[in-house]
Amino acid sequence: MSTAIQPGAAVVASQETAAAPPNPVIELQGLSVRFGSREILKNLVCSLRGRAIGLLGPNGAGKSTLINTLLGFYKPSAGSARVLGHDIRTGTRKILRLVGYMPENDAIISKMSAVSFVQMMAELSGLPPGAALERAHEALFCVGLAEARYRELGTYSQGMKQLAKLAQAIAHGPRLLILDEPTNGLDPSARQRMIRMIRDIRDSKQLQIVLCSHLLRDVEDTCEEVLILNQGRIAHYSNLEEERKANKRFLELELYNANGDFTAAVEKLGCECATTANRVKMILADGVEIRDIYRIAAERDVRIRRLNFRRDTLEDIFLKAMGS
Amino acid sequence: MAVYRRSYTSYSGPLTPAWSRFLVLFRYSRRKLFRSKLHTVLFVLCFFYPLACLLIIYLAHNLSFIQNFGTVGGGFVAIDNRFFLYFIDVQGALAFVLTAFTGPGLISPDLANGALPLYFCRPFSRAEYVLGKASVLVILLSQITWIPGLILFGIQSSLAGPRWTWDHLWIAGSLVLSSLLWIAILSLLAMALSAWVKWRIVAGALLLAVLFFGAGFAQAINAVLRTQSGHFLNLFYLISTVWTSLLRVPSERSLTSADASVALLVYCGICLALLWRKVRAYEVVR
Numbered sequence A: 001m002s003t004a005i006q007p008g009a010a011v012v013a014s015q016e017t018a019a020a021p022p023n024p025v026i027e028l029q030g031l032s033v034r035f036g037s038r039e040i041l042k043n044l045v046c047s048l049r050g051r052a053i054g055l056l057g058p059n060g061a062g063k064s065t066l067i068n069t070l071l072g073f074y075k076p077s078a079g080s081a082r083v084l085g086h087d088i089r090t091g092t093r094k095i096l097r098l099v100g101y102m103p104e105n106d107a108i109i110s111k112m113s114a115v116s117f118v119q120m121m122a123e124l125s126g127l128p129p130g131a132a133l134e135r136a137h138e139a140l141f142c143v144g145l146a147e148a149r150y151r152e153l154g155t156y157s158q159g160m161k162q163l164a165k166l167a168q169a170i171a172h173g174p175r176l177l178i179l180d181e182p183t184n185g186l187d188p189s190a191r192q193r194m195i196r197m198i199r200d201i202r203d204s205k206q207l208q209i210v211l212c213s214h215l216l217r218d219v220e221d222t223c224e225e226v227l228i229l230n231q232g233r234i235a236h237y238s239n240l241e242e243e244r245k246a247n248k249r250f251l252e253l254e255l256y257n258a259n260g261d262f263t264a265a266v267e268k269l270g271c272e273c274a275t276t277a278n279r280v281k282m283i284l285a286d287g288v289e290i291r292d293i294y295r296i297a298a299e300r301d302v303r304i305r306r307l308n309f310r311r312d313t314l315e316d317i318f319l320k321a322m323g324s
Numbered sequence B: 001m002a003v004y005r006r007s008y009t010s011y012s013g014p015l016t017p018a019w020s021r022f023l024v025l026f027r028y029s030r031r032k033l034f035r036s037k038l039h040t041v042l043f044v045l046c047f048f049y050p051l052a053c054l055l056i057i058y059l060a061h062n063l064s065f066i067q068n069f070g071t072v073g074g075g076f077v078a079i080d081n082r083f084f085l086y087f088i089d090v091q092g093a094l095a096f097v098l099t100a101f102t103g104p105g106l107i108s109p110d111l112a113n114g115a116l117p118l119y120f121c122r123p124f125s126r127a128e129y130v131l132g133k134a135s136v137l138v139i140l141l142s143q144i145t146w147i148p149g150l151i152l153f154g155i156q157s158s159l160a161g162p163r164w165t166w167d168h169l170w171i172a173g174s175l176v177l178s179s180l181l182w183i184a185i186l187s188l189l190a191m192a193l194s195a196w197v198k199w200r201i202v203a204g205a206l207l208l209a210v211l212f213f214g215a216g217f218a219q220a221i222n223a224v225l226r227t228q229s230g231h232f233l234n235l236f237y238l239i240s241t242v243w244t245s246l247l248r249v250p251s252e253r254s255l256t257s258a259d260a261s262v263a264l265l266v267y268c269g270i271c272l273a274l275l276w277r278k279v280r281a282y283e284v285v286r
Helices: A062-071 A092-098 A112-125 A129-143 A158-171 A188-203 A216-222 A242-245 A261-267 A288-301 A314-323 B022-033 B037-045 B048-060 B063-067 B081-102 B102-111 B117-120 B126-144 B146-162 B162-167 B169-196 B200-225 B229-233 B235-246 B255-278
Strands: A002-004 A028-034 A036-050 A054-058 A078-083 A099-102 A174-180 A208-213 A226-229 A233-239 A249-256 A272-276 A279-284 A304-307
Touching: A002 A036, A028 A062, A028 A288, A028 A304, A028 B162, A036 A062, A036 A078, A036 A226, A054 A062, A054 A279, A062 A078, A062 A174, A062 A304, A092 A099, A092 B229, A099 A158, A112 A129, A112 A158, A112 B022, A129 A158, A129 A249, A129 B162, A158 A174, A188 A208, A188 A216, A208 A216, A226 A242, A226 A314, A233 A242, A233 A314, A249 A288, A261 A272, A261 A279, A272 B200, A279 A288, A288 A304, B022 B037, B022 B102, B022 B126, B037 B081, B048 B146, B081 B102, B081 B126, B081 B146, B081 B169, B081 B200, B081 B235, B102 B117, B102 B126, B102 B169, B117 B126, B126 B146, B126 B169, B146 B162, B146 B169, B162 B169, B169 B200, B169 B235, B169 B255, B200 B235, B229 B235
Parallel strands: A054 A208, A054 A226, A099 A174, A174 A208
Antiparallel strands: A002 A233, A028 A036, A028 A078, A226 A233, A249 A279, A249 A304, A272 A279
């Protein structure tokens, strides 16, 4: 289900699926963040419950700032937020105990072997040395770095560094995994591997994922819910899972001799339409059949050159959100 | 858990106490330090003077042995506060050399690699990070300053008897206090410089520059302005004033021990403020 959002308006995931947890993963309660005179996040109100949540937005939209605020790196200037039920103002340490974070930049220690690096990070999360070593090996196996785990991180390729960062984020067994641009700098095959890995982790159903990216394909391939940010505000919320499940009929028509009458007449039947040049995307209302569309077109001398069944891609949703 | 499992599994085992997490950084940093042969050699060299002092104490209590070589035994070195001042002077200088070699490599690699977010996205605070990194230097420098100092004091006490021990007990306290103050200054200065200058070599050079150019600049100020205030820029002079006072060795110094102590504490405060500003997950650009 797709929802256009007015700035500051509340967004709540419409329905919980049976597998979804009872409590929201992230609740934004009028969250604002200001650096000096610049307001980066503006009164965000939202409640997200999906197993995999995508944070989308153009560069500078505030995605990373939102993540960094949830992790306690930045202090909110107004409002607050809750992560897994803990307030970010008072319960940062509790939140950090439950979270695994894969940062966007090259955050590694180049002179360490991957296994030492992941073990140290797991120990810093509170695991005893023995368990941390075991988990480090397991995490590196899980992300596919088993063969290279004794090599120094400085010798790794960009793709391997990304995987090592993912390994350190999951080594301590978090309940929420936050991934900031996980496919940055990866070639297509490495990107595919990373996306597959994220999907595997998501499908293990042992943790929830927040994926922050400006790459729509990444989010579309992995996430159930999408929150689109633009200029520090929530531009759009979309529950992709609900959309996939919804029994709506999406059509895309390519028309010749198109005019406003046609879409107006279709909308009168209760259909939703979006027009761009000679193309019309529509969602058929209950009881409306395709022959009705042909009839309306014939009555108005509009020729239908092509008719495809489709629904909005994330790109359409994103572009619409940016337009609004 | 088995490593052959390729899928993600959660962790439900025991956790270490939160207060002990800074020791993880200590263990890993120390292991990394001692991988360097040069560092290990330097560290071993730092024990030569304490061994020489040990020999002197032994000889001072075994005059008959020296007299066998025709030396006048009564004029041998007296084991008193001046002896321990020389000890702390030499070991303090060695501590400085060791810090210049090891200190800058503690924080600068983390900053240069952008690894700080990885530390702070865990239940691990900035204070714990600084404590963990500082503990490497504090323990390392303690091993070459006050710990051998106390061992020497203990050996002297056992040889000289309880009366000497009782009369000179304050020396032990002064040794510990003098060393800890110098260790605090060196550790904080090294870490602050390595946090502000991301390149390890440059940070090391800057540490030397702060101490040696500071001393030179202080002399220049004193000479040009005909004042003694320049000494406040000379860390060696300040710490030496405090050591002399704590070990009750008479000297004619232009600064009082209290002034020097306050100046050193101000330096510590400035270093802490610099560290606090720089050691954070991400820098906020306002």
